[in-house]
Amino acid sequence: xxxxxxxxxxxxxxxxxxxxxxxxxxxxxxxxxxxxxxxxxxxxxxxxxxxxxxxxxxxxxxxxxxxxxxxxxxxxxxxxxxxxxxxxxxxxxxxxxxxxxxxxxxxxxxxxxxxxxxxxxxxxxxxxxxxxxxxxxxxxxxxxxxxxxxxxxxxxxxxxxxxxxxxxxxxxxxxxxxxxxxxxxxxxxxxxxxxxxxxxxxxxxxxxxxxxxxxxxxxxxxxxxxxxxxxxxxxxxxxxxxxxxxxxxxxxxxxxxx
Amino acid sequence: xxxxxxxxxxxxxxxxxxxxxxxxxxxxxxxxxxxxxxxxxxxxxxxxxxxxxxxxxxxxxxxxxxxxxxxxxxxxxxxxxxxxxxxxxxxxxxxxxxxxxxxxxxxxxxxxxxxxxxxxxxxxxxxxxxxxxxxxxxxxxxxxxxxxxxxxxxxxxxxxxxxxxxxxxxxxxxxxxxxxxxxxxxxxxxxxxxxxxxxxxxxxxxxxxxxxxxxxxxxxxxxxxxxxxxxxxxxxxxxxxxxxxxxxxxxxxxx
Numbered sequence: 001x002x003x004x005x006x007x008x009x010x011x012x013x014x015x016x017x018x019x020x021x022x023x024x025x026x027x028x029x030x031x032x033x034x035x036x037x038x039x040x041x042x043x044x045x046x047x048x049x050x051x052x053x054x055x056x057x058x059x060x061x062x063x064x065x066x067x068x069x070x071x072x073x074x075x076x077x078x079x080x081x082x083x084x085x086x087x088x089x090x091x092x093x094x095x096x097x098x099x100x101x102x103x104x105x106x107x108x109x110x111x112x113x114x115x116x117x118x119x120x121x122x123x124x125x126x127x128x129x130x131x132x133x134x135x136x137x138x139x140x141x142x143x144x145x146x147x148x149x150x151x152x153x154x155x156x157x158x159x160x161x162x163x164x165x166x167x168x169x170x171x172x173x174x175x176x177x178x179x180x181x182x183x184x185x186x187x188x189x190x191x192x193x194x195x196x197x198x199x200x201x202x203x204x205x206x207x208x209x210x211x212x213x214x215x216x217x218x219x220x221x222x223x224x225x226x227x228x229x230x231x232x233x234x235x236x237x238x239x240x241x242x243x244x245x246x247x248x249x250x251x252x253x254x255x256x257x258x
Numbered sequence: 259x260x261x262x263x264x265x266x267x268x269x270x271x272x273x274x275x276x277x278x279x280x281x282x283x284x285x286x287x288x289x290x291x292x293x294x295x296x297x298x299x300x301x302x303x304x305x306x307x308x309x310x311x312x313x314x315x316x317x318x319x320x321x322x323x324x325x326x327x328x329x330x331x332x333x334x335x336x337x338x339x340x341x342x343x344x345x346x347x348x349x350x351x352x353x354x355x356x357x358x359x360x361x362x363x364x365x366x367x368x369x370x371x372x373x374x375x376x377x378x379x380x381x382x383x384x385x386x387x388x389x390x391x392x393x394x395x396x397x398x399x400x401x402x403x404x405x406x407x408x409x410x411x412x413x414x415x416x417x418x419x420x421x422x423x424x425x426x427x428x429x430x431x432x433x434x435x436x437x438x439x440x441x442x443x444x445x446x447x448x449x450x451x452x453x454x455x456x457x458x459x460x461x462x463x464x465x466x467x468x469x470x471x472x473x474x475x476x477x478x479x480x481x482x483x484x485x486x487x488x489x490x491x492x493x494x495x496x497x498x499x500x501x502x503x504x505x506x507x508x509x510x511x512x513x
Contacts, residue, residue: 147343150313154337155357155408165356169347249346249388 036218044218051207052226059203060230062118063190066125067234070182074133075175082141082167099131107196116197125189129182140174141167173250176242183234187227263289263444264310269319271305278469279305285463292438292445294455294462298509302470303448307414310446311337324411336405338415342397344389351385354403375403378437395426406441413443420450431457435484452505456498457489466508473508476501
């Protein structure tokens with residue numbers, strides 16, 4: 001019974017939301033360009049699916065490149081910062097500053113610097129995804145139990161062995177948490193990049209501008225839901241990675257199976 | 259008398275500018291001895307172990323391990339921590355092999371040694387399990403196997419059985435003596451349990467707190483191998499009472 005509830009309850013909630021949506025629209029006579037009905041959006045999505053898929057692929061390309069780049073660079077930088085407190089102290093304020101700068105403000109500048117299209121989308125996504133990965137991974141690398149560090153000293157492990165055999169595996173759950181946050185915001189980076197990279201790329205952020213200009217409101221909603229679906233792709237990838245890496249040992253995955 | 263393996267003389271330990279933790283410790287431990295360190299909290303027994311392990315530097319005085327400075331002797335020393343300190347992402351075998359892997363030993367040789375020490379601690383049936391799948395006692399066995407994998411001359415144990423239930427603790431005490439019989443290491447054993455100290459040791463060092471110093475050293479009169487019968491004999495009971503009394507004399511709350 002419980003097993004089925006996991007599926008039925010969310011579906012039930014979804015039906016309620018749709019009913020409320022249609023009900024409010026009809027009761028108050030809200031017009032389509034203010035709030036289109038769900039069916040209108042589905043129709044728009046079907047009609048526009050060609051453009052939407054193409055735009056989504058453009059955005060996804062930039063967003064995934066930026067996401068992977070953030071994962072790799074973020075991870076490596078965290079290791080360097082964990083190895084050297086000096087490095088950590090010198091770099092951390094600037095990483096914070098980078099994070100505090102609203103990307104939307106710098107996006108136009110970045111587009112000018114990097115040229116419109118893929119490079120700009122990639123880099124903007126990278127900027128957005130980078131911080132949660134570095135912050136979490138560094139935390140994981142430095143929060144190793146003191147006794148474990150003593151153990152590694154006792155067995156005469158060098159610094160490199162300590163990082164590879166102890167700190168990096170210990171930091172994996174933290175790194176994956178960082179990836180999960182980054183994955184859920186990667187599409188923000190991607191579409192922000194699109195907005196400013198405009199017609200040269202033609203991603204989701206761009207066709208939203210076009211639909212908006214043409215007052216194609218249901219199509220705009222359809223584009224929004226498409227971006228949401230793309231976000232789920234990221235999260236799914238991270239969850240699979242999470243399972244692959246932690247399935248044997250981490251409490252978040254294995255719950256008292258003995 | 260065997261030659262002395264660990265020589266401690268006039269040793270003093272102070273963390274930074276804080277209180278003195280150990281004052282004027284002098285102790286000679288011969289090869290093959292099993293020395294228990296017992297005393298109230300704050301008497302510096304764990305600290306003494308850390309000094310021998312070279313996990314912390316000596317402030318002043320002499321400490322020689324196998325004729326060398328503790329740092330140089332680290333290759334001959336293994337430490338068993340209060341918690342099992344197993345790496346949760348590694349299987350039992352991979353945990354046991356960790357020190358050998360760090361030494362750069364090849365895989366085949368590692369497997370062979372691992373199988374030996376795993377057998378020694380009675381864990382033949384669990385090579386591929388992860389630490390989370392093990393009970394507290396089994397985790398500690400893995401931890402001991404890992405310490406033994408490098409065939410140390412000296413085994414330092416910091417209250418290894420403190421968190422275990424009494425039955426498991428008794429079993430592990432007996433097994434530890436069995437392993438010692440086969441391996442012939444010299445042991446330093448920190449504990450809060452008088453019975454454990456009496457059952458395992460050749461000598462018991464009672465430490466007094468503030469600052470930590472040696473109150474009394476008592477030789478344990480029972481021959482090895484010791485068994486359940488040893489623990490149940492009236493002589494053993496009488497001896498533990500004597501040790502308890504000596505311990506009470508240094509316990510600030512017990513006065």
